[in-house]
Amino acid sequence: MDSTEIEGKTIDEAIEKACAEFKVPREKLHIEIINDGSSGFLGLGSKKAKIKASIMSIDMAMDTPAKQIQKAVQKKPSVPADAAPASKMKDATDETIAIRAKKILEGILLRMNLDCPVTIEETPDMISLNIKGDGSGLLIGKRGQNLDAIQYIVNKAISKYADNRKMIVVDTEEYRKRREDSLLALAAKLAEKVKKSKKALTVGHMNAHDRRIIHLALQNDESLTTKSRGEGEFRKIVIMPVKKGGDWKTP
Amino acid sequence: MKELIKYIAQSLVDNPDLVGVSEVLGEQTSVIELRVAKEDLGKVIGKQGRTAKAMRTILSAASTKLRKRAVLEIIE
Numbered sequence: 001m002d003s004t005e006i007e008g009k010t011i012d013e014a015i016e017k018a019c020a021e022f023k024v025p026r027e028k029l030h031i032e033i034i035n036d037g038s039s040g041f042l043g044l045g046s047k048k049a050k051i052k053a054s055i056m057s058i059d060m061a062m063d064t065p066a067k068q069i070q071k072a073v074q075k076k077p078s079v080p081a082d083a084a085p086a087s088k089m090k091d092a093t094d095e096t097i098a099i100r101a102k103k104i105l106e107g108i109l110l111r112m113n114l115d116c117p118v119t120i121e122e123t124p125d126m127i128s129l130n131i132k133g134d135g136s137g138l139l140i141g142k143r144g145q146n147l148d149a150i151q152y153i154v155n156k157a158i159s160k161y162a163d164n165r166k167m168i169v170v171d172t173e174e175y176r177k178r179r180e181d182s183l184l185a186l187a188a189k190l191a192e193k194v195k196k197s198k199k200a201l202t203v204g205h206m207n208a209h210d211r212r213i214i215h216l217a218l219q220n221d222e223s224l225t226t227k228s229r230g231e232g233e234f235r236k237i238v239i240m241p242v243k244k245g246g247d248w249k250t251p
Numbered sequence: 252m253k254e255l256i257k258y259i260a261q262s263l264v265d266n267p268d269l270v271g272v273s274e275v276l277g278e279q280t281s282v283i284e285l286r287v288a289k290e291d292l293g294k295v296i297g298k299q300g301r302t303a304k305a306m307r308t309i310l311s312a313a314s315t316k317l318r319k320r321a322v323l324e325i326i327e
Binding site: 104107108111112113114138139141145146148149150152153156157160232 | 265
């Protein structure tokens, strides 16, 4: 009986690799888990999962107590009572989503004749794909429209595969960061203006992400409220002062 | 260019085998015709044409690099 030790980011990935290695379906492999592996904190200090795989021969299956096989199979979706390993499982599926997203993005870039490397960064609520651009601004486009279009397509393509709760953000040359900074500055400026004049202000059309930044920037300001009004392309953000004592409603 | 649209469309639809793309070349402008299975039509157009718009944006970005123009037509 020949067995091979296989490493992977997660146990599932290692098992998949093992299946490919032996060219047999998962049911025909005897898998022993050597190391559970962990994704670490935000991808830092991650340990690889290690398994020992061998082809399950018929007499071996008879020899091995059924319990042991069952154990090996059960070990895969290990969701014990404590929360930490459960979140690890969730990370594992997100990992493959991130890799899939990266592949789709690279596929698009390749066919746009842009040979740019992509790096993945993950936080608990989003997957960031960073394209190392050539600095031409072609990827960004006017007001980031090219970048937004690519991001939209990647999100769409991923949601077809899996029920993905994380937002996938496509960025290049720190564009998102720069945009966010300028929006925060704009929000602060407008907030001052509204406070001074005590009148509601409307800000011209922005996409959902941009509006969100403004909403979040001003949500902690108790003297102001923000709302979005209008539909689709024409959706605008309204910043208005909160009237003391009364319930001030939108006009 | 053709490959780009084909790749994007295939990553969006349920029946990637039924995605057909043809290109009508012109002097300056080329027209890219996209055909998908009937039930996938909505997927490549999207809500309020958002997906179609995103595809057109990407297409125009890619074609500016080649100093050309390309138009995407989705054929029913």
